[in-house]
Each structure stands twice: as structure tokens, then as C-alpha cells.
Amino acid sequence: MSKQHQLEELLQQMTLDEKIGQLIQLATPFFKGAGNDGQITGPMEEMGISEETVRNSGSVLGAAGANQTIHIQKTHLEENRLHIPLLFMADVVHGYKTIFPVPLAVGCSWNLELAERSAEIAAKEAAVSGIHVTFAPMVDLVRDPRWGRVMESTGEDPYLNSQFSRALVRGFQGSNLKNDTLSVAACVKHFAGYGAAEGGRDYNTVNMSERQLRESYLPAYKAALDEGCEMVMTAFNTIDGVPATGNEWLMRELLRSEWGFNGVLISDWGAVKELIPHGIAENEKEAASKALRAGVDIEMMTACYDRYLKELIEEGVVEECILDEAVMRILTLKEKLGLFDNPYRGASERLEKEVIMCEEHRRQARELAEKSCVLLKNNGILPLDKEKRVAVIGPFANSDDILGPWSWLGDRKQAVTLYNGMQKNSAHLTFAQGCEIERVTKEQLKEAIRVAEQADVVVLALGEHSEMSGEAGCRADIQLPLAQLELIKEMQKIKRPIVTVLFNGRPLDLHGVMEESDAILEAWYPGTEGGAAIANLLFGMCTPSGKLTMSFPYSAGQIPVYYNAFNTGRPKDAPDAQERYVSQYLDIPNEPLLPFGFGLSYTTFRYRNGTLSEQKLKKGETISLSVEITNIGEREGDEIVQLYIRDVSGDVVRPLKELKGFKTIHLQPGETKTVSFTISEEQLRYYHRNLQFKSDNGAFIAYVGGNSQQVEGFYFELID
Template identity: 40%
Template structure:
């Protein structure tokens, strides 16, 4: 790939408006002023041996981890406790990750303070969606369409993690993920670029706080995986990615830039290759773009043994060659392989790697430690005697709020929901009913005891008479239980309504959990069939970490709730929604396809030269499969409430967006129901003709508004010229005059309120 930097003059020429320079949105950010390293760092670098420099660029898994943390990554050789402490004392270890033991952190830091140069250690962890308090998985939390919520949960997670000495989290994951087969989509914000940008920014700000990185309750964020990991072919983890530079710049770069613009000072190179060059050795990606165009002055760390995997890629001859390629490409720190410690000194002595390259990376690492306040106080976050900040009542209440705001109501025929809290006999059936462990979701390495948070407990607590609830597993996630279906049918027949808690276990999502099928396992579908055959109304509560194909589920249900993996307060949060204490307000951050064979499917796809004018009719020789239209069963942004939102008048003024002006969009939304509702009002735009074909729709803004029963709300959006930027033929941001379609709607693929506006030449 060629370098395609953007200068201020080029942006002016491309847009024709000087006002854009102060308003360039996230995703097309201009460079920032690099942070200058303190003078003492240069003095330290001058005193360091080659071995000490290599040590500052070497990160290992902690020798002391709990079982969940140890199982989160492949089994590799990890030093014993005594060996790690010795390495810290010798100044040959920059830090460790995934220990939650503050006493071990203290031992290591004391050892580092006995080293020759007394350079403090750095402690990192995979704090993905909570620490001891577990919040909804990031994909689920993104369904809230509330960046402020994501910022608050990240702040709470940082407060808990920093309390045991953790300085650095390997989060947020900001990969755009459009293939539901990919298990790691559960860690991100879904398929949309705008939502991905806003969530990335919010989570970075939450982790790092607003008092500076030297605040004892701040942890430095690490947007990952750079870059395009979510575009892995076939949704297969670690697989090849092959996308154009335009797609990188339009789709996959913007959430990273949003995270960096929010202050993130680290990033992680992805496992995948891009156009034949693995990211861990991709100089164009890590140096030309990240450092050159974006002026990123922070630390790039490899993913777990990512540098060593250059050998298996067929890109490096051996470990020594892999080390050379990674450091020269711009990977500052090696995670877990030990290759930098082993090979960097000799590579410098042989002249294959300039000392200046090593010093540059060491400078970045030491600068990060200085920003975290570790040189001022190496024990800043290591306070074994301090009062506990784990699982405080307010943090658990935040987890409950996040849980209920993450739930998405897909259908609600005959207003079967909310359930009545008294006088209604309810059967709770399915493998998720009492599985509190699974509701935590993947990447929960440090959590406490949430055994009281299962759905059964949450429903019992919400009911006036808990004896009216009958709980039956019916089946396992993928295996039948002896007599399970019979017991489930009996419970259903004795009840007024059935809640089916079915779906995926937490082990079905996350790293190394790609699926060829995105359907509910057959054994659970058989259970659903048997229960539905009783004629009792069925409410399905889905446990899932990805979009699912629900074509066989929808006809057998009255209502469907997407519950994701909701964390520490899962049961209580779900019960709040099921019984109407709060209404459902979540919206899908990923499109749910009609059938599994549609994936990868995402709403903002291209129109093609043969769009289907009547999707429901499946016109011949048009873009659709032979049996289904090219649309989602439940599109991005979809979600119902217990109210009755109705979209009314739309006002866009004169319908012209001038060069230096704005287009004010006003829409009225009524609630015709007898219950209050929270509606996520979404603004979509389509460019009818451009020098690069444009998506059928693009989300440009959204507002979450509360509307009282029988009430109305006016929602206002401000559309600016820079909101219409796209990557042009010269691979630079541009805006072109023309006619645009505009929709204010409750979801993608729904017309809602439609108008057109003009961008004059």
C-alpha cells in the first residue's frame, strides 16, 4: 500500500471549505502534537545496557494468575515466580499481565526498585467488560446506544482494577465486526462505524478518567486490534484479512482514531495480515499511517506471541528474523514470546537493527510509565492496605442499570410483555435459567461470586409470590437431558406463560470461538418445539454474543428478548425489563440475518448495479438470494419498547446544506401507547451519485429520548458538510456536491421519515 497522508491544504482543496479544519470528525483526524519525553528519560536511556533496553520492551504473563486468567490464552512457557522476580531485579522485564494479586505486584515492584536503574514495572490486564464487577459484554452494552453508559462502566472497571495495582488494560476492542461467525465480535461495538467511534471514545475516556494518567484510579487504554481483525475471511479467528486501503480508511481506521483522539496512549497490533503483510510486521500500517499521518506517540504492543507468529505466517525465517521485522515495523513491545529479550541485543550488535530504533521504542515505554506516574511513585496503584474498591453497592447497581439498558426487544405480539408480577403462573425453561456462570460472558477473568444473579433468582425477587415460578432446565446447551423435555412440557402446561431462556453459553463466544453456524443448537430448538406445541404463549430470552439467525424461532414465539451476556446483575436487570419495572430501550448494534448463509451481512452495504426494486417480490435478475431478500430479519438499530412510538412530522428547512453552514433536521416522535418509552431516533443519509459508490444508508447521528405515555418529543439533529466526507478516488477525504436522501427512522432498512436535501457546488 502507498502512503496517503492528508495535509491541511489537501483537505481544503478536497472540501472547498476552510471551516472544515476545525470540525473534521473522528475518523479523519489530523495529527496531534507529540508528547515530549521528560529529560530524565534520556539520561536513563544513556545508562542502560542493551539487555536492559530489551527488557523494557518485553512483557510476560504473570507467573501468579488465577485459573480463568491462565486459561484465557494459549499455554506457553511462563517463568516461575522466583524467576520473574529475579528478572525484575535484573531490569530485564518491563511488566507482567493478568495477575489480580496486589501482593504479587508489590513483590515485583519492590524487586524492580532494587534493580540497577530502578525503573518501575508496568502491570497490565485484560479488563474487557469489568473487573470483579462484571458489566454486559461490550457488544451488548453497545446495544444501549449510550456512550455515556460505556464511559461510566469503563470508569468503574478502572477503579476496581487500579485498586490491585493494574496500570494498563488491553481494551477497548474497537474492531468493526460484520461477520457473525467471528467469536470476537462480542468484544466490540458491532458493525457500524459511527457507533464504533463513539463507543471507542467513551471507553477510552472511562478507563483513563479525566484527571490525567497519573491519577491512581486511571488505567491507560489500548484500542485493539490494529487493524481490520474484524474482517477476517470467513469469520475465522486469526485468519487472513484482505481489504482495500479505501475500506481500511473508511471503515476500520475511524474507531482507532477516535480512541487516540480521546487520549489512548497504547495500541495492539492485530494477529491478521493485510494484503499479504502481517500487522505485526507492517511498516506501512504501524509507521507510515499510525506514526506518520496520525502522529501517534504512544506504545505499540504485539498481541500474545504475535511477533513469533510471523514465522508460521511464512513472513519470517526464524525468531531472530521475526524480531527484526517487528521492531523495524514499529512494534515497541513484545508480548509473551520473549523474542525481543533473546534477539534484540545481538541484532543491534550485528548492525541489522539500529540502536536508534531500540532507543525510540524504549523512550516510548519509559514515557508511558512516566505519564502513569510510576517514576514519581512506583506503588501509586499498589496499596494492599487500602480500603477495598471491589464490588461496591453503587458499582453493582451500575451493572444492573447497564444490564437492563442492553436488552433488546425484537418482537412483542399481543403485548405479552411485560409479565405480571402477581397472579401469573410462569414456567422458566432452558439451560440459561439458572446458569449464573454463563451470563458473565467471555473474558471475565477476575470476577467475584455472582451465584445469586441468575435469571431464576431475578424473577423470583420480582414476583409477589415466588412459588408461582416453576424452573426447569429442559436441556443443556448442546446436549439433551434425560426426561428434560417431558419435565419442560409439564411445567409449561401448568403455567399461564412460558419464558424460554435459551441460546449460547459464554464458551460459544470470544477468542478462538468462530462458528460455521449462527443458529441456536438443535437440542434447544427441539425443546422450544415441544414447549410451543403446548399452546402456551412463549417468551424467548436469548443468551448470545453474536447476531443469530432466528428464522426458525420467530414463528413459535410471542416475544423475543436479546439478552446477550449481561454480567454481575444479569438476573436482576433482566427481571426489571421482563416485569416492566423499566421498559426495554436497547437497539441492535448488529444486523440479525434472515438465514445463516447471508453472513457477512451489514446494513450499510453497497446498492449494486441491480438493486431489487421490490424485495418482498424477489424480482428476477436482481441482487438477492433465490429464496430471501437481501435484507435483515431484524436490522441494525431495531428494538421495540413497551410504548408505541410513532414518527410524525419532518422538517429540514429549505433542504440545502451550504458550504460553511448546517442543515437543521427536526422530527417529531409521538408515543401512542399507555406506557412510557425510550426511543433511539436514528439519522441516516445516502449520497445518490458520487465518484466512489456509496452505501445504501449510513448512520450519521442518533438520539435516545424518553417519551411519556401519550406524549411527544421533538428530536433535533445538525448535519454539517464534514458529516458527508468519504474517501475519494485519491484515497483522501472529500465531499462532493449533489442530492442526498435523508431518513429519520427507528432502525436501518425502515423508511421512517424521508426527505432529500442538496449540497450545492
């Protein structure tokens, strides 16, 4: 008998209550055998869940550790009438216990291989702890750094996000979920458009055209599904006035029918019941009906399905066949994971001791952290001379709050702080707190001044504590807190070179930092090995190579500011532009402080002799753009070479530039390499007014360079 036939027989044996139970996800504390170690990602509420519902429930949220997951599964199998195993799900976003840099930092590495490897390691550590599904990757495109969750995304570009989306899914899932028990199923989120929340405020309204949704926001989700991602999570926001969790067009027509996705769709925490305050459901009963009709298979941590689906089916409001489809999708995922044959899949206390936080995993975390840091400024003070006296000052100088807000199982005590990392490279290191994140005292400033005066160089470790970003971590003012800006001013008075290292989850408004610092290294939340990685960069053990995947605004008043924007009918830089009547601010530049793709090195790369193989591109054929890149500095280094294309005239307005490719090369001092990109008609397609996805004959410009602003352009024409 085939596995599919066995699942169909199992479905036929299930009562209506048992079917509904498969659609209910509860947090760990609800389950017998859980102990007190269950973790949750939102406020507990009085849900009125019965013991029968727990016995019938299909999945667990937030369990952690082989001992706990085995005990919960064993107890559940003993009490569940048909012995249907539980699915264990958790937020393993950028590491399980070995914590890698936050995803925005991973994006800044532009390194798909290391990103995939980080997901593979996270999956391995999670799997030996009994977890089957991770709520990752988050592939929401982000353009507003006020939004706290930008740290979970890889940036503002749909092409680059799509590449990372694929890499992370490959890393989490491996090639075969059943045979590779040290992998986990991936759940791409948040479908769809969550990153466009108005005002950068979490859970807020999203409003855009379908064309914009398809062109900018949907590609990364589609890339995850094309890579075989097993699950999708709904977004909290609206799409065309309808919350995603109750949006039949989005989930039934687009996701299931147009894209052919037949995997499991899960709500985000409490999102089914939130259809009521959104204003499309009068009560929990209507919310349950609309969510199931929209295609939501699993309700996370509210009880609308539990309370009302049976009643809705008995009344004929919801067809039982819709419920059966949802149950079958959940059972199919359990079968893909091999849980019917091995309900304790992967979980092993012995393997936990061998695998979790092993030296190889820490080494990989350190390497990715080195690649993820972005050098924003350097007047020559970096790399540091190991013989110089260095004062490390600031709230992050010796802080272990460097894992990021989604590292819920990361052990901060295991993290390498900046001071500890630098100690291994310097014998002349001193330390002062300087200030707290948001508070400073006269005594702290006095001590910082004393320590700085005895040093040759001051390293200021500044930033946001982890609760200032992540979910619900939105900020209207994205400058550093005033206490830290005051510390910088006091350090400037000492007349010592200042190297600022930033720890944060978003692009910041760097006023008060950029002009006061001799060098700035953006470290983000770098993870378990962060301090060691940063020290290696500061002392020149390795050379910075990261480049920004989200623009740094000149001021919050520009937001949203992003490289692939549209032009206007009165652009500021037009040859015949008038002084006043153009699209501009009167008080600040139009351009961001630091653009997409920007990042410095300890060496210098010269681009020259760029050429197109042909000036006319025929459909069905390709042309190539080649450029010579020479390392004209004195140190070896990596350069991330970027290809952009502009459609000069479209059916609708086209972006000024769109990333279409990138390549990383390593060059020794004096070495030259030729980098070539292939350009095809497929890369020129876009969504027209009628939502057809196609290209147009006509003029294009291909750009190549080291960031989105410093590029050289080459005209070509698309012809039949």
C-alpha cells in the first residue's frame, strides 16, 4: 500500500474533532511532558483549551531540547487515539544555539554559500534537539529601517533576497527530509508584503498595487517555493484591504492555484483571531470560517478553529472537504519528515552534546561574521597596529548582547564580546563602560576620559540593545541614543583617533557618528563569535568585504529611501533642471548617506576597460558585459562586483537601476581579473499594466561597479 493511500485511510478513520485538532498549534506549556522549559513568542492568553484538544492537537510551538521533545511526543502518542505524531516547530532564524549574524548582516556578506551553510548548521542543531520545522527564512523586502524586523530580512533588493531565499531553504531542508534527519522543514514568511508596513510600524497596514507586489515583494517568496520550501506563514498585514490570513485571492488564487503550492500554510501568532480587530470578522466564528476558506491549514495560538469549525461544518457554512484538504497537507508533511516511522526523528541527547556549539560550528559563525561586517568609513586608522595602546569604550565594549533579538536559545554567556576578542590580538588594551545604551553618568564619562587619554586609539562600541529592534522593535528616531552621542562628543575632545564599531539591527541615521569618527565598522548583531570576528577585522587579520544590502538614510525624513526607486518627471539631476521646481528636499540631499551595495576595504579596486560584446541583444540570444578589476592597494582583498540594468522606456515607469547579478573575486596586490556577466532577454522582463510579465524592445543601460552609485553605464538595445 502506498504512503498516500495509507494517509487517506488514516484520514477516513479520523473523527471531526480529530481532524480539527490537526489544525491547532499550541505552545509547549500546554503539553504533558513539557516541564517548565517551553518557549513562546507572544503573550499567553486564556484560551479555554480542553485536554481533549491537546490530545488531538497536531503541532507544538517552541519546544526545545531532545529530552523535552521526546517526552512530549511519547506522552502524546500514548494519549492520541490514532497515534498521530506531533510536529515540533520553532523560530530558528539565524542559528539554534550557535548563533550566526542576523539575516540583514548575512545579506551584507553577499555570500550564498556561507548563508546556506549557516542554515544547514542551524538545522542540524535544531534537529538533534527534536525540532522539525523552523519559521525561516523571512524574505520580506524592506525599505524602511524604522521597522524593527528589517534585521530578519536580507535587504531592499528583490533579486538578492531571492538568491538568499533559495540558499537558506537549501540549507535548512537538505536534499531529502526523510532520509536526512539532521535537517528541518523550512517555513517562508511572512506572506505577503509584511515589510511594507506603513510608517515602519509593526503589524500595520500595507497598501500597494498588485503590480508593485508582484514585481518587488513576491519574487523572494516564489524563489523559496521553487527551491522546495515546505511551509508558508501568513503575514499580519493587509493586502488590498484584506488581512493576509483571511485573503482568499492571496492564498487560494495566487499561492495555491497560480503558483501550485500544496504545502502547509500556517498563521502567524494569533493572526486568525486578529481578523476581528482588523474589521473583516465580527467574531471568532466568522474569523475561523474566513481563515480556513482562505486556505490557512494551521491556526497558531488562538482557538477559533477549536471552538467553531465543527459548528461551521455541521451548519454547512464550511464544507468538510476543505477541512480534509488541510488535514491531508499536514499529514503529508509529517510523512515527508518520516514521523510516522520515526516520531522522535533526529532527537538525541547524545548528539546534542556532540553537535551543538561544536568548534566547527563556531568557526563557521566566525567566518560569516567576518564577511558580514561592513566598513563604512576609514581615514587610514584601520587596521589597528597591535603595538598601539587601544582603549575600548562604550556600552558594547564588553557586552554579550550581540546575538540579536531572535536568538531565543542562544547563550549570551557563550558569546565572545568585543573586548574579549580584542584581548587575543593586543597586549595594550584597556576598557571603560563610558555609558549605558540610553543613560550616561558623570562618573562614567570621567572614567572613559581617563582611559582614553592613556590610549593611542579609542574604539567606541556603540549601538542598540537587542530589544530596540526585532518584532515590535520599531523606532521613529533611528539615531543612536543621546547618551551615546554625548559619549562620542566627549571622546572627540581627547583628540585621539576614534574607531566606531556599531551593533544594531537596522540602518541608522549616523549624524553625530559619521563626522566624529575616523573609521566606522558596521557589525550588526554578529552572533556567538562576533567579538572574535570583529577583532580579526580591526587588527587586519582579515580584510572587510561586506557591502550594504539596505541603504543608510541621510535622515529619517527621507524614509523610505532605496536604490531601485523610480525617477520623476522633474528629477533633481536633469540637465535642464530648475533650481527650485524639481523633486528635492530643501534641507537635505535626495540621496542616502550610504547606498545599497556600498562597503569599503583595506585595499582599493580600480575598474576599467568595461565593454559590451554587442550593442544589440536579440531575443533568444545573450550578450556579455566585461570589466577589468585591479587591486591597486597593498593588501589582498575581496571585491563584490555588481551588475545593474535600467530599462530606458517601459510600458510603466521602471526603476533607475535593478540588480541583475554579482560576483565576488579575490585579488592580491597588483593583480587584475576580468569579470564577465551574461545578459539575456529574460533579465529584462517586468510586469506591465495588464500584469503580463514580458520584455519590450528598445534601449537599456547596463551598469557595472562596486556599489549602486559608483557604476559605469553601457547602452544596448533589445531587438527581435
